[in-house]
Amino acid sequence: MKTVTVCVGSSCHLKGSYQVVQSYQKLIQTEHxxxxxxxxxxxCQxxxxxxxxxxxxxxxxxxVSITNCEQVFRERILPNLD
Ligand code: FES
Incomplete structure (x- = not known):
């Protein structure tokens, strides 16, 4: 089991980290x-x-931003899960 950690500290929260969390939750489900x-x-990290x-x-x-978080997931995380 591998781990991805998203910062929800105040600065990252303002940049939209909650949306990244939601996006990654959804990707984990849709990609099983x-x-x-x-x-x-x-x-804060x-x-x-x-x-x-x-x-x-x-x-x-x-x-990482709201706009590229899915791309980051597919390019940097998904290929490294096995
Ligand atoms: S608030 Fe995310 S790294 Fe500091």
Whole structure:
């Protein structure tokens, strides 16, 4: 089981992290990843200056936004789940 963590601290919240959480929840369902990927929310990860702070298996994924979060999921997370 792998883990993706989305920051819901105040700075990331203002950038739309809640929408990223919802988008990733939906993707986990539609791609049937419930057995492979856990979605977690975190408090501030100390990366407030970039995009919304998302980490996959502890690796920080830079420049995530509401508009590119699905693309990031498909390119950076989905291929690395097996
Ligand atoms: S609030 Fe998300 S990294 Fe600081």
């Amino acid at each position: 990843l419930e057995d492979k990927l856990t979605l977690k929310a975190s408090f 100390g990366k407030c200056k970039g995009g919304i702070a998302v980490t996959f298996e502890g690796e920080y994924l830079p420049d």
